[in-house]
Amino acid sequence: xxxxxxxxxxxxxxxESTIPDGPLSDKWTNxxxxxxxxxxxxxxKYNIIVVGSGLAGGSAAATLSELGYQVKCFCYQxxxxxxxxxxxQGGINAAKNYQNDGDSVWRLFYDTVKGGDFRSxxxxxxxxxxxxxxxIDQCVAQGVPFAREYGGLLDNRSxxxxxxxxTFYARGQTGQQLxxxxxQALEKEISKGGVTMYPRTEMLDLVKVDGHAxxxxxxxxxxxxxxxxxxxxxxxxxxxxxxxFFLSTNAMGCNVMAAxxxxxxxxxxxxxxxxxxxxTCIPVxxxxxxxxxxxxxxxxxDGRIWVPKSADTAKQIREGKLTAKxxxxxxxxxxxxxxxxxxxxxxxxxxxxxxxxxxxxxxRGVAKTGLGVFLDFSDAIARLGEDTIRARYGNLFQMYEKxxxxxxxxxxxxxxxxxxxxxxxxxxxxxxxSNVKGLHVLGEANxxxxxxxxxxxxxxxxxxxxxxxxxxxxxPNYLVDQTPGSASTDMPEFKExxxxxxxxxxxxxxxxxxxxxxxxxxELGLLVWDKCGMARTKEGLEEALKRIxxxxxxxxxxVKIPGSADGVNMELEKAGRxxxxxxxxxxxxxxxxxxxxxxxxxxxxxxxxxxxDEAVQSGYTNEGEAKRRDDEFAYVSAWEYTDPGDEPILHxxxxxxxxxxxxxxxxx
Numbered sequence: 001x002x003x004x005x006x007x008x009x010x011x012x013x014x015x016e017s018t019i020p021d022g023p024l025s026d027k028w029t030n031x032x033x034x035x036x037x038x039x040x041x042x043x044x045k046y047n048i049i050v051v052g053s054g055l056a057g058g059s060a061a062a063t064l065s066e067l068g069y070q071v072k073c074f075c076y077q078x079x080x081x082x083x084x085x086x087x088x089q090g091g092i093n094a095a096k097n098y099q100n101d102g103d104s105v106w107r108l109f110y111d112t113v114k115g116g117d118f119r120s121x122x123x124x125x126x127x128x129x130x131x132x133x134x135x136i137d138q139c140v141a142q143g144v145p146f147a148r149e150y151g152g153l154l155d156n157r158s159x160x161x162x163x164x165x166x167t168f169y170a171r172g173q174t175g176q177q178l179x180x181x182x183x184q185a186l187e188k189e190i191s192k193g194g195v196t197m198y199p200r201t202e203m204l205d206l207v208k209v210d211g212h213a214x215x216x217x218x219x220x221x222x223x224x225x226x227x228x229x230x231x232x233x234x235x236x237x238x239x240x241x242x243x244x245f246f247l248s249t250n251a252m253g254c255n256v257m258a259a260x261x262x263x264x265x266x267x268x269x270x271x272x273x274x275x276x277x278x279x280t281c282i283p284v285x286x287x288x289x290x291x292x293x294x295x296x297x298x299x300x301x302d303g304r305i306w307v308p309k310s311a312d313t314a315k316q317i318r319e320g321k322l323t324a325k326x327x328x329x330x331x332x333x334x335x336x337x338x339x340x341x342x343x344x345x346x347x348x349x350x351x352x353x354x355x356x357x358x359x360x361x362x363x364r365g366v367a368k369t370g371l372g373v374f375l376d377f378s379d380a381i382a383r384l385g386e387d388t389i390r391a392r393y394g395n396l397f398q399m400y401e402k403x404x405x406x407x408x409x410x411x412x413x414x415x416x417x418x419x420x421x422x423x424x425x426x427x428x429x430x431x432x433x434s435n436v437k438g439l440h441v442l443g444e445a446n447x448x449x450x451x452x453x454x455x456x457x458x459x460x461x462x463x464x465x466x467x468x469x470x471x472x473x474x475x476p477n478y479l480v481d482q483t484p485g486s487a488s489t490d491m492p493e494f495k496e497x498x499x500x501x502x503x504x505x506x507x508x509x510x511x512x513x514x515x516x517x518x519x520x521x522x523e524l525g526l527l528v529w530d531k532c533g534m535a536r537t538k539e540g541l542e543e544a545l546k547r548i549x550x551x552x553x554x555x556x557x558x559v560k561i562p563g564s565a566d567g568v569n570m571e572l573e574k575a576g577r578x579x580x581x582x583x584x585x586x587x588x589x590x591x592x593x594x595x596x597x598x599x600x601x602x603x604x605x606x607x608x609x610x611x612x613d614e615a616v617q618s619g620y621t622n623e624g625e626a627k628r629r630d631d632e633f634a635y636v637s638a639w640e641y642t643d644p645g646d647e648p649i650l651h652x653x654x655x656x657x658x659x660x661x662x663x664x665x666x667x668x
Contacts, residue, residue, distance in 0.1 A: 056443030059467030088175025116451020246525020452600025
């Protein structure tokens with residue numbers, strides 16, 4: 001069904017978040033004190049499926065196995081060590097206040113709620129801030145080599161959206177080092193027999209029995225074998241959906257398949273329009289690219305972002321007639337420092353990204369495409385010395401030079417915003433359980449902690465908090481009422497799901513069209529980026545909702561997938577993922593169309609501050625900033641699946657703020 005321009009989605013009731021009673025600071029402690037428990041002997045009777053082996057999935061699988069549960073862990077990579085968490089660079093937040101600069105659990109909580117533009121759930125965010133202090137101790141005990149000061153104490157640096165130094169780091173390899181820590185814990189449990197690992201295995205479907213998630217259907221990516229796995233509950237920790245945009249900082253294998261298949265089985269998709277545009281990525285250089293490369297936000301500690309004040313000067317730089325060094329200091333616009341003097345180059349990601357776009361839209365971009373700004377380290381090198389900068393960011397500088405051919409110690413980096421993280425995901429309650437009983441969702445795959453914008457260095461914090469600390473405490477509340485081993489792959493629900501998966505694969509292979517899978521992915525991604533990227537409009541979103549059904553129809557009639565289903569077939573893998581991206585893009589655009597406000601990563605051009613607004617006239621915020629509508633949209637949008645082309649059904653969870661005051665978000 002083509003989009004007909006009618007109002008997005010029908011409303012179908014509200015959702016309960018199951019937040020515990022009591023003061024905010026006591027909720028998590030009281031919850032754990034009163035949570036249901038399972039004795040050690042009984043834990044061995046329960047089987048748990050964990051899909052995903054990154055920081056959230058790997059830490060959850062290891063911890064649950066240590067507690068005595070029997071765990072099956074699945075990943076499509078050839079090893080858990082290749083999970084995309086390894087690509088995270090800059091650091092992990094924790095409210096330890098080692099710098100004695102005024103940090104606290106409350107300040108981390110408030111910065112996160114404010115950074116998310118007041119669209120996150122208070123109780124979940126406060127729990128995350130509380131747990132953050134334990135994560136660092138856990139990782140140090142595992143041997144994670146965090147950077148240290150001269151005296152041996154753990155070092156910290158600043159990240160966007162904060163005025164304190166709370167980010168722990170291991171050069172520009174923090175995700176890699178944290179993942180190795182979780183991987184070692186996981187391998188220990190595999191060796192002990194508590195975890196059975198299934199690498200190169202992709203989840204194709206979720207199996208429900210009597211309305212509860214009791215298993216999955218998978219495909220062995222080496223042999224092509226389709227099989228079912230039963231358990232007493234299912235945990236999804238499969239990352240985000242950023243690759244729907246085609247060009248993103250995500251690895252090409254990152255996909256939405258597991259979450260979207262759960263969505264098709266009844267799990268609600270929450271806030272998908274909250275996608276994050278990261279301000280420090282290497283700019284697009286040509287049509288041949290299939291992904292983009294992230295430069296860590298940590299670089300904004302010492303790098304200064306600028307463009308020429310004159311569009312003519314920028315044009316000469318693009319044409320190679322001038323270099324950055326030819327632009328005098330008084331002719332440079334350090335626009336973040338100018339617009340946001342309190343935060344400067346550490347303004348949050350969404351604000352920094354839109355500011356870069358604004359400068360480039362004015363003709364002041366410095367990359368050959370016109371889409372690029374400078375990230376300049378000359379002042380920091382002059383102040384601190386090249387050796388200090390090399391010690392902090394050496395591997396990042398080396399990566400930049402290999403990709404761009406420029407030496408960032410001598411010439412400024414060029415950066416431009418790109419799709420990075422996704423704040424939306426499957427809806428979960430305080431227990432991290434979706435509306436489908438028995439289906440728990442961790443890390444980036446859920447929506448729960450970041451609101452409309454994630455602060456830098458908070459992704460690793462959430463993944464490890466969910467895996468090491470939250471799910472071990474909340475899962476027994478579900479399992480205690482379940483009979484261990486009650487689900488079996490002999491059940492008709494499993495046979496039906498297996499048959500559906502095989503039929504879909506056969507249908508894909510039988511099309512034998514003339515267009516490649518990548519051509520459809522690129523077409524879809526560019527459409528979604530243009531109409532639902534850094535800026536959105538009602539007209540653009542309606543146009544996207546007309547075009548997506550056309551792309552879907554063309555895909556199912558003209559895609560060509562060589563080879564067979566028996567054995568390795570990467571084109572078949574990609575085809576299944578792109579088919580889901582097409583359907584997911586529709587939900588994404590419906591959500592963006594329905595949310596008639598601007599907040600965080602969701603910027604509707606119709607809703608921005610103007611010079612006539614009182615907040616602008618008083619100097620509290622800037623003209624052109626995102627303008628929320630709290631009276632209408634202070635809720636979580638949770639979408640129920642309908643047939644492709646039909647409007648999804650909207651469910652709402654009202655966001656109640658008892659401890660923070662809703663206000664215009666200002667970083668001036």
